[in-house]
Amino acid sequence: MLELESLCKRLGLFTIAELNLRLNPGEYFVLLGPSGEGKTVLIEMVAGFMAPDAGRILCEGQDITTSPPEARDFAVVYQDYALFPHLTVAGNIAYGLRARGVKSREAAGRIRALAETLGIAALLNRHTGALSGGEQQRVALARALAPRPRMLLLDEPLAAVDVGLRARLRHELRRIHQHTGTTFLHVTHDPDDALYLADRIGVMLGGCIRQVATPEELFRSPSHPEVAEFLGMRNIMTVDSASQGICRAGGVEIHAALADESISHMWIKPEEILLSRQPFDSSARNQFRCTVEEWENSGPLLAVRISSGALSLTALVTYESFNVLGIDVGTELYCTFKSSAVHCF
Amino acid sequence: MSTVLGEARSYRISWFALIFAALGSVVLLLIVAPLLALVLSSSFGELSQAAADAEVTQSIRLTLAAALAATLICTLAGVPLSYVLARKKFCGKTALLAIIDLPIIIPHSAAGIALLTVIGRRSLLGSMTGGLMGSATGIAVAMAFVSVPFLINAARAGFLAVPERLEKAARSLGASPWRVFFTISLPMAWRDILSGMVLMWARGISEFGAVIIIAYHPMTTPVMVFQRFNDYGLAYARSVAVLLIIICVAIFVVVRFLARRPTQEAQNA
Known part of the structure; x- marks a missing residue:
């Protein structure tokens, strides 16, 4: 045409x-x-x-x-x-x-x-x-x-x-x-x-x-x-190496349901990352220690940037959770997300 | 304090408003006072006598007609120019805009002398036409020279106010540039063009300096006002002046009324 x-x-x-x-x-x-x-x-x-x-x-x-x-x-x-x-x-x-x-x-x-x-x-x-x-x-x-x-x-x-x-x-x-x-x-x-x-x-x-x-x-x-x-995707990371179901980024091993050798990037919706004071048992395959780097208002939620090794992620939490967890710069937390929350491309 | 804020405000007289109003009235007085005094000082008898004077009526007719001819011809030639000046970008445009404003800033008697060198008996154009000095055509040329910037500037502002996207949308719907000009640009800018024409015409009628150099006879009305003032004194000049002012204001009011912008409600009534 x-x-x-x-x-x-x-x-x-x-x-x-x-x-x-x-x-x-x-x-x-x-x-x-x-x-x-x-x-x-x-x-x-x-x-x-x-x-x-x-x-x-x-x-x-x-x-x-x-x-x-x-x-x-x-x-x-x-x-x-x-x-x-x-x-x-x-x-x-x-x-x-x-x-x-x-x-x-x-x-x-x-x-x-x-x-x-x-x-x-x-x-x-x-x-x-x-x-x-x-x-x-x-x-x-x-x-x-x-x-x-x-x-x-x-x-x-x-x-x-x-x-x-x-x-x-x-x-x-x-x-x-x-x-x-x-x-x-x-x-x-x-x-x-x-x-x-x-x-x-x-x-x-x-x-x-x-x-x-x-x-x-x-x-x-x-x-x-x-x-x-x-397109609005956040927490986009370059994958260092990947195999079936697992990829490594920033020195951290991440379970990703749809990962295979062909992928080069992955991303995680900030809403799907859970923050907690203590580790806990769940069906979520990814859980690791992290440190709060900074936080800022993001409309009705708060955007909290966390890091673990060379990996840096942003999670969205409510004001209430923010207070309950006592989040501040330097707070040590655990972050948890399901392998299906990791999107690969 | 039961009144709403807006009402309370409107009753308070501020120094700001007062001073601005006072300064503004000085300007208004400057315009209105002489005109009003002139009209009030002349009697009806004086006016009717002037109106019955064949010399006067002929002069008024000549003045109105020459200025109108100048306006119509310049509209035909000037509106396309205004459109180009509003729409196109080209090198030398700033210079061109300045040239168009030149007649406004140069003294009009000097403009008359300048015109003489082009249309006088000894000039090329003058020798072809037998000299335009002392002719109605010459008067119209002098009027056109000094008043055409008003038309061009008003028409240009009118075209500038037409969003270019309207013309583009029309082109994309299959209209040629000609069609777009006549069906979009011109119908949307006509009020400004018309008000430019009225301005130009009015400016042409009132021209004295350039006209008197091109033609003392036949006598346009501003020249006649001057001549009668010189030869017979204020009373004789006054009645002619008042007559001219009344005619000009009447025409001005009528055209303004015809070109008024319709209000939103009227459009959808």
Whole structure:
């Protein structure tokens, strides 16, 4: 569908270098990466608002690197939706249809059908100024979808809305994608969005794509510790050596249910590490002495950094446990976690 | 203290508000006092006499028409320039912006002399057109020269206020740059452009320095006010001045009313 071949762009402080990407027809592709990493620049290049320094952009085998935006047939949905304030909702949706010369009778039918699908039929005669965030997003989607573009480019469309609405809009996006079958290229900094929406995710770090995978693959086996960390994985450790069920890191032997010779890293959720004053018998396979290095508030919990030999881990505890255990810097404790809590990649 | 804080506050007079208001009224007085005094000092009889004077009405017609012609032609040529200045980055843009502001800062009589060298009888352009001195066209050119920056700057501000993302979204929906300009940029900036046109027109009407150098005759109204003051004294000049002021203010009010921004409620009514 869309192919980016060795795309390069230098702009101010960051560089996109030799970026290659291939989108399949009809897929929901999410480009995931921290803010300021060039995701928006990439969208601008794909949309045709910015020319790459080098490389090619192909769509359905055709080189469109130098085509003007209107000839590419990709509709952009922006973070703030960029609705035309001087037009009604219907006028907004009709805009692309008029621009593409769709006959007015057919246009009216398409507008009605889209408005029904998106649940905005009642808003058609309203001006855009009085719409809620959710309504605005739906109008923006309807406007983008109306001319039946080859691809939809979504630039952080969920970044501007609050948490409650976000989940609903995410669901809506997924439903609309399934309903229309259009190829979606969505850029976001939020791993949750990517996980929920994407057929495939491309992780963009430092101006290049570090990994392209399905959400399951990505979270099961991130290609690199940096990718893992960006996805929200914590306590990521390089494995010195590993065998079936056991790996060594920082001089400590750790039981890991899924470890084998092929793994190079492991990580443990901080919530799954138990701290205690005394050793105790349990089904958890990992238990060793450790020292508290530092601690800090982490929302409703406290993050306690502990070390054992060269190994350093962060555990999350409640304020109550913190007080009961009398934790302070230098406190000697035992840490315990199950072998199934150790994830390997 | 049963009142809510907000209410209690609004009754307290602060030195801050008082001093700022006092300083502000000095400026307001400076503008309003002479105008009001002028209008109040002239009688209705004086005005109707001036309004019946064919010389006066002809001069007012000439002034309004020449300034309007200058405004319309400059709008046609200047709006695209304003758009480019609002949207594009290019080398020399700062210099270009400074050049556009030049007519505001140079003395207008000097501007008139400068214009003479281009459109006077001995100039190339002048020899082709038979000289624009003493013609309505020449007057319009002088008016355009001194007043066009107001139009360009207002229109540019209008285009700057249109978020570029709107234009990009429109392009991505299949609209050509032409279509985007006429269906997004222009409809969203028209109020600023119109207010720029009114400013330019008003500035053109009031121009004296540059116009009198290009054309003493036919006489524009500001020139006539000067001439009558010189030749016959204050009373004669006053009625013409008041008439011109009334016409300008009336037009100004009407156009401002037409270009007022609709409120949110009105949009969704």
